Amino acid sequence: MQLTYLGHACFLLETSTAKILFDPFVNPNSIVQEIRATTLDKSLVSKLNTDDIQCDYVLVSHGHEDHVADAEAILKSTNATVVSNFEIVSWFQSKGVQNGHPMNHGGSWTFDFGRVKYVTAVHSSVLPDGTYGGNPGGFVIEADGKTIYYAGDTALTYDMKLIAESYKVDLAILPIGDNFTMGPEDASKAAKFVECDNVIGMHFDTFGYIKVNHEDVINLFAQNDQHIELMTIGQTKEL
Numbered sequence: 041m042q043l044t045y046l047g048h049a050c051f052l053l054e055t056s057t058a059k060i061l062f063d064p065f066v067n068p069n070s071i072v073q074e075i076r077a078t079t080l081d082k083s084l085v086s087k088l089n090t091d092d093i094q095c096d097y098v099l100v101s102h103g104h105e106d107h108v109a110d111a112e113a114i115l116k117s118t119n120a121t122v123v124s125n126f127e128i129v130s131w132f133q134s135k136g137v138q139n140g141h142p143m144n145h146g147g148s149w150t151f152d153f154g155r156v157k158y159v160t161a162v163h164s165s166v167l168p169d170g171t172y173g174g175n176p177g178g179f180v181i182e183a184d185g186k187t188i189y190y191a192g193d194t195a196l197t198y199d200m201k202l203i204a205e206s207y208k209v210d211l212a213i214l215p216i217g218d219n220f221t222m223g224p225e226d227a228s229k230a231a232k233f234v235e236c237d238n239v240i241g242m243h244f245d246t247f248g249y250i251k252v253n254h255e256d257v258i259n260l261f262a263q264n265d266q267h268i269e270l271m272t273i274g275q276t277k278e279l
Contacts, residue, residue: 041184041279044087045271047072049107049193049242051213052095055183058153061095062179062190063107064114069246075273084274090114097151100124101192102165103131103173106246112137123156127174131167145177154183159203161194163221186210186279189234193243196226200233209236211279215243216257216268217250224257228264239268 044052047069053060066072072088079085086092090110098111098120108128112135115122121139122132129140143149148157157180165173178192180203189203189212203209212234215221221243222230231239239261244252254270261268271277 041186042276043240043279044276045240045242045273046088046093047273048246049101049215051190051242052093053181053183053188055153058096058151058183059094060097060099060153060181061093061114061120062099063101063192064090064093064098064110065106065108066090066093066110068105068109071246072273081274087274087276091117094118095120096153098122099156099179099190100128101161101178101190102163102176103128103167103171104165104193105168107193108168115139123151123179125158125174125177127172128165128167131171131173143177145175154181156181159189160197160199161192162197163193163195180207180209182207188279189213189236191215191230193221196222196230196233198233200230204233204235207234209234211238211240212236213240213242216241216252217244217246218252219249221250224252224260227268228261228266231261231266232264237266239266241268241270244270 042054049063051062115137126142129142143158161176163176165176179190181188214227216227
């Protein structure tokens, strides 16, 4: 199983049977634009080219533009299935997306790659054209013998403790940028709530409001006997 970071809250998870893209926001990301303009690494440019992204599923946590900006184009070019709450899936279908699987809080479904549960996120949600985006959520994914918690944009919530009651989480992907979501301190508490000391940070540095000091974040987690990785854009790692 491999995980590639495409910036902000966008990841591509490759299991043994499927490629799963989370919250695609690549082309409008100014950091990605700068990388494209300055790098000589053709493989990195290809990873960040949404025309080259291949996926079977697109999991969308909520409707804000910085989580859906590239979703429609990718869904139509790949014929992938969008998985999100009912309102967001319906919105994409109204725009001509063919394949959708609607979910809602507390529900789970077994896909060909494994099982997904749609869990609580405390945030807001409206789609780029002002359409109601339903309630935001996160995902617990069970695939290839591993369990991954993708929190989406969220505040710290005691509901996270329920995840630890039902799952042994191998990896938690948590927002750390503060201001709009949890900051590093609350993200560390969230990792304790889900009983997972292996964390990847997301939703940081993209905008001025959410810039973080990487060294401070890493040291904070280390002081709490936790490990957090702040992946570089385009980086791929084995899980």
